[in-house]
Amino acid sequence: MEKGRREDVLEAYPCFLAIPPEDWAQAEMLSLPPSTLHPIREGHRFQHALFVVEGRIRIYRTTAEGREITLYRVGRGQCCVLMMASILGDVPYEASVAIEQEVNVLLLPVPVFTNWMAAHVSLRRFIYQQFTDRMLKVTQLLESVSFQPMPVRIAAYLLHAAASGDSNAIRITHEQLAIDLGTAREVVSRTLKKMAREGALSLSRGTITIVNPGYLQEICQPQ
Amino acid sequence: MEKGRREDVLEAYPCFLAIPPEDWAQAEMLSLPPSTLHPIREGHRFQHALFVVEGRIRIYRTTAEGREITLYRVGRGQCCVLMMASILGDVPYEASVAIEQEVNVLLLPVPVFTNWMAAHVSLRRFIYQQFTDRMLKVTQLLESVSFQPMPVRIAAYLLHAAASGDSNAIRITHEQLAIDLGTAREVVSRTLKKMAREGALSLSRGTITIVNPGYLQEICQPQ
Incomplete structure (x- = not known):
């Protein structure tokens, strides 16, 4: 990935600052318009870890009655924790993705991403902090809805x-x-x-x- | 840890079946009664990963007004996903623990646990499936509360x-x-x-x- 684009990624995701420039050879950027139908659905097995550099995606599930439940949204600088759980746990994805605003997405092949996770504490910290933040956010929303x-x-x-x-x-x-x-x-x-x-x-x-x-x-x- | 206790652990947590018997030398069991005050609080840094083999703990946060919000409960065969995020991300714990029913807890030193995580896909699968299950459970509760x-x-x-x-x-x-x-x-x-x-x-x-x-x-x- 060329230097200019990499700098854009690093600005959105400072957790990648420790990764040396030569390690970015297999990283790619992809643009997807909101009209992209069903880019990722329940049961998906990720070949790449995805990071939103511009735009926004919505993560949802479909109920037995066919109604969509929005779980959360992921924008620049955030990660989809259910995608992380799927990749790191080597299990199928339990949600679906819709593109709300045209996105530029960083694609990292799963083996590259898991090597980076193993080697760099800054990246591990970011990912697991996102788990915690998302869990607490949903719980706070539940609290506010309930009371x-x-x-x-x-x-x-x-x-x-x-x-x-x-x-x-x-x-x-x-x-x-x-x-x-x-x-x-x-x-x-x-x-x-x-x-x-x-x-x-x-x-x-x-x-x-x-x-x-x-x-x-x-x-x-x-x- | 002696064989009888280990078998009890394996029955509650089949994800540990792949761990060879000699690797259990540093594992310990601890019993804690419900009267144990503030066993773990927000800001805690774990020295051990904890797994409930008997009994039940409650994971909560305290609001600015001093009210407790129960996030979830953890019983036999489950894990506290916020504890996992804290250990794996090397960040402080964001919740507190109360003991609801006398617990027998398996204690694994953090370096032992993270080595096991790196080596055994069955353990990784279990931990990340717990992340997904907990997130979906909270969201479903939110859905049912809201609608x-x-x-x-x-x-x-x-x-x-x-x-x-x-x-x-x-x-x-x-x-x-x-x-x-x-x-x-x-x-x-x-x-x-x-x-x-x-x-x-x-x-x-x-x-x-x-x-x-x-x-x-x-x-x-x-x-």
């Missing part, structure tokens, strides 16, 4: 998004908000409409605008 | 418990039921009391008896 009523969670989400984005107009669909909060779109839409009727929000296609931040802050107060 | 109303989840749980236990009297506390369903005890108690008022259940200390299974089955029908 807080939906209006509280939506109010907190919107206030946080407005504060991080410097605007009371938040560009997000009801679908995306539902996925981020781990609930059904209908539940989100119903709650948002109630808040809009009470003058707290105004809703338009793809955008939620906070009209009365005090209303949302009050909802978020512990009872 | 099904609480009475449906409780009805399904009780019918399943009665069917697996061959009795309509299910020995479980409201607290334990809440933990298994990932919700608050008050929510469980409120729902159970409503079901009891409507003649579906009778409640006594530590036992829930299904009086009218048809009522529960009806709740579980898709709308």
Whole structure:
């Protein structure tokens, strides 16, 4: 892999900094558009370890009733922990992949990757920290889903998004908000409409605008 | 470790069957009663990999407000995936351990364990399959918490418990039921009391008896 592309990879994944330049000969970059159908499905055996350098993929499973459950998303600088478990444990992949935004992906042949894992503590640390982070993130989401009523969670989400984005107009669909909060779109839409009727929000296609931040802050107060 | 104890370990963890008897010299067994206070806390660096041969431990985190969040439980034949991530990634442990039932634990010095991991595919498969199973279990729980109303989840749980236990009297506390369903005890108690008022259940200390299974089955029908 040429130097310019390698530098791009190292910027996204500093865990690879210890790998000497000559070891990158077998690494490749691949671009995949969002229209790529079923790039990887349950039961897949990986020939390469994949690292997202640009774009975003979604990891999901399909239920017996045919509904998709999103497990998590993987973007620049992250890794798919279920892919790692499949590669390192030499077992089939237990999920499927969809491409959400055109991705540039680093491909490392599995034997190269496992040699690097064995030789470099920085890479091991990164991979296992990703396991821990993902597990804790899912658990925290579970905690928040289980213990807080939906209006509280939506109010907190919107206030946080407005504060991080410097605007009371938040560009997000009801679908995306539902996925981020781990609930059904209908539940989100119903709650948002109630808040809009009470003058707290105004809703338009793809955008939620906070009209009365005090209303949302009050909802978020512990009872 | 003497042969009898080793056989007990191998019965709980067939993944160790490939390890030759002479390699077990540095393995130890330890018994810990439930009264053991704070055996392992966040920030811990493991000197040994632990495998539960009898009993059960609970893995939890403490929130900023001092409330404990149970992440999962580990019993005979299972492993704590966050401990594995800490050992294999050479990073501090991100959780705490409480002993729920007196445990007999196999202790393997970390260098012995990582050598075994490198040498034996059966052990690697087991550990990484545990990562996958735990991640999918948490996600499925999240799915069920997010998308099904609480009475449906409780009805399904009780019918399943009665069917697996061959009795309509299910020995479980409201607290334990809440933990298994990932919700608050008050929510469980409120729902159970409503079901009891409507003649579906009778409640006594530590036992829930299904009086009218048809009522529960009806709740579980898709709308």
